Amino acid sequence: MRKLTLSMAEQIISAAFAKAEELGLKPLTVAVIDAGGHLTALSRQDGSSILRPQIAQGKAFGAVAVGTGTRWLNANAESRPHFIQALNGVSNGAIVPVPGGVLMKDEDGDVVGAVGITGDTSDNDEAAALAGVAAVGLVADCG
Amino acid sequence: MRKLTLSMAEQIISAAFAKAEELGLKPLTVAVIDAGGHLTALSRQDGSSILRPQIAQGKAFGAVAVGTGTRWLNANAESRPHFIQALNGVSNGAIVPVPGGVLMKDEDGDVVGAVGITGDTSDNDEAAALAGVAAVGLVADCG
Amino acid sequence: MRKLTLSMAEQIISAAFAKAEELGLKPLTVAVIDAGGHLTALSRQDGSSILRPQIAQGKAFGAVAVGTGTRWLNANAESRPHFIQALNGVSNGAIVPVPGGVLMKDEDGDVVGAVGITGDTSDNDEAAALAGVAAVGLVADCG
């Protein structure tokens, strides 16, 4: 089983920022959390607005909370809004159910953690997250 | 980079009230917050109801939280209601996502703060806010 | 019965700031709330730190909450700490039980509102509040 380290989290953030620069994205905030849902590293680029740390963590937490990426939560928000509302109830409002929260697994399928990104469109946030996950050789699950 | 001062906040409130008088609006509450989302000045006109201070602050906070005026939040509330619900989750219910929260930037594009107004229709609240922002020579972003 | 107006609140704030300048106090935040405990006006001087709006309101609210100035709450915090903790429980943590929250009454003894000040020592905060209350001819109750 692979366990998330601070060094891996730093590589994920660097790779996500590099992808964002390549794509010309707006200033991002990136949160990397471990398998227990606890923050390992967060970086907010200059110009990324003040609630972004909570939004990035909310996407990452949503992914580990239900065991898949936040694209699945986003789809459920449309088909079963009461379920997403209930998830926010039981988590004290900790989940942000839009794309950009990507679950990270190792080669055995065990959860290693998740990365959450916010600042551009949800699709672009997710593209940057995927670049981050690829940089450490983990398997990404967008939901 | 310009920093919000109490003197600027007082000018914003005065200009907003002058515009409201010119337009014959109902009693307003005006909140002016700094770039970090913290209240610098608030004035509630006689007859403006008791929850107005929270509503005005919720509009202003919504603007700095996501880096654009609350008209953008209002549009998202219609297209992606679960995203706006999630923003209220991660902010402990601090956001009021309707027009009338206007972001203020300086000439370099840096956020200086926001003004939030409530009491009349959302469009009229916003018109008063725009008069306030113009009075101190800042750039308004309605979202 | 006298009812708090925005004009009165503005006079209270101006007089408190004038007293603070005379005494050479640190930057203050002043909150004026009505008999229902709702904010009428607030001003935070440049350099007054970011939690001051909540502290000033917490002092003012404490005064109207129990019908006397916060000096009484401060004394109770020493003699009956469980009572003050319980007040914060039933008020969702809205009370700051240290001097500087002054109740305002009219000549008939009816509550008109309260002023709460923070930024310097509690005694100096209270001195500025008393100057504010005197400026509008109301009776001050420090507790």
Added chain:
Amino acid sequence: MRKLTLSMAEQIISAAFAKAEELGLKPLTVAVIDAGGHLTALSRQDGSSILRPQIAQGKAFGAVAVGTGTRWLNANAESRPHFIQALNGVSNGAIVPVPGGVLMKDEDGDVVGAVGITGDTSDNDEAAALAGVAAVGLVADCG
């Protein structure tokens, strides 16, 4: 007036970790927040326990909330426990009032942000924070 950047926050964290290694400290978590109390960067070293991100942020937030380092809050917790309890009430429990939260100011005395560190003793946490602040040429205020 200097504004906190992500680059500065990264330098602060690196210098704090270097100091911790030099002193042989336990695994630390470092949070760097801006003048508005919002997270700019956070790093949790391998082995630093799961609540450390909240503790580090609570120390940093405590410093900007009242405009001085958390050593001042720690002293107040002993002399006026009801005041510290009230601060946690009005801030929704966001303050950790023990040493290790260091306010950062520029040469003009304006607040730039704060760094909060947890993991070893409070005194050692503070020593690492001071090394971080020194690395970016800001003035440290321990309270």
